[in-house]
Amino acid sequence: MxxxxxxxxxxxxxxxxxxxxxxxxxxxxxxxxxxxxxxxxxxxxxxxxxxxxxxxxxxxxxxxxxxxxxxxxxxxxxxxxxxxxxxxxxxxxxxxxxxxxxxxxxxxxxxxxxxxxxxxxxxxxxxxxxxITLRLLRHITASGSPSGGGRPHPLSARETEVVLAIARGRTNQEIADELFISLSTVKGHVSAVQARLGLRNRVEIAAWAWENRLMDAV
The missing domain is CATH 3.40.50.2300 (Response regulator)
Incomplete structure (x- = not known):
């Protein structure tokens, strides 16, 4: 291909x-x-x-x-x-x-x-x-109160790590290097997160992390 x-x-x-x-x-x-x-x-x-x-x-x-x-x-x-x-x-x-x-x-x-x-x-x-992603997310969170308010979410510990890395602007390869996992494993986690949360892409994943205050602990 x-x-x-x-x-x-x-x-x-x-x-x-x-x-x-x-x-x-x-x-x-x-x-x-x-x-x-x-x-x-x-x-x-x-x-x-x-x-x-x-x-x-x-x-x-x-x-x-x-x-x-x-x-x-x-x-x-x-x-x-x-x-x-x-x-x-x-x-x-x-x-x-x-x-x-x-x-x-x-x-x-x-x-x-x-x-x-x-x-x-x-x-x-x-x-x-x-x-640019960080600036967009600041605009999103500044325009209204976070929707999640830190409520429990359905992600595993590893999926949460991947989401936090995406919210920090990491690429898939950088996430793989940081977490010592394969690139295909990262892609699998990203797909699983999107399906589980009903999100379409990385920008929406990052926005979800900020809106649900996952970044507060970072």
Missing amino acids: TIRILLADDQAMVRGGLRRILESRPDLTVVAEASDGAEAVGLARRLRPDVCLVDIRMPRLDGLEVTRALAGPRTADPLRVVVVTTFDLDEYVYGALRGGAVGFVLKDAGPNLLVEAVRSAYAGDALISPS
């Missing part, structure tokens, strides 16, 4: 660096590059890549417009879009997520997070850079 990726960024050096990171993994391949938003939309619609990595600031169409065009709620056959940018302004984050993006990753987050964001998008999950 190879994940086919479209890169959209107006800087050739950035596209080259992202390509090298992605294609160093045997399951990832870059099938096209676009230097502006309009070109990205055209290539994506023609080639139907598995995941589109899109910068925010680009000529002709910006990353938010590209996201809405390819993944928006009115799109008949949406594609998976991950925004990869140096800009973490709130309006960009919320605009991208409202537009249908399944990931928002800062360029300085490191290669491992970028790769995991692509794999998560392909698997139908969502991944957001840890610093």
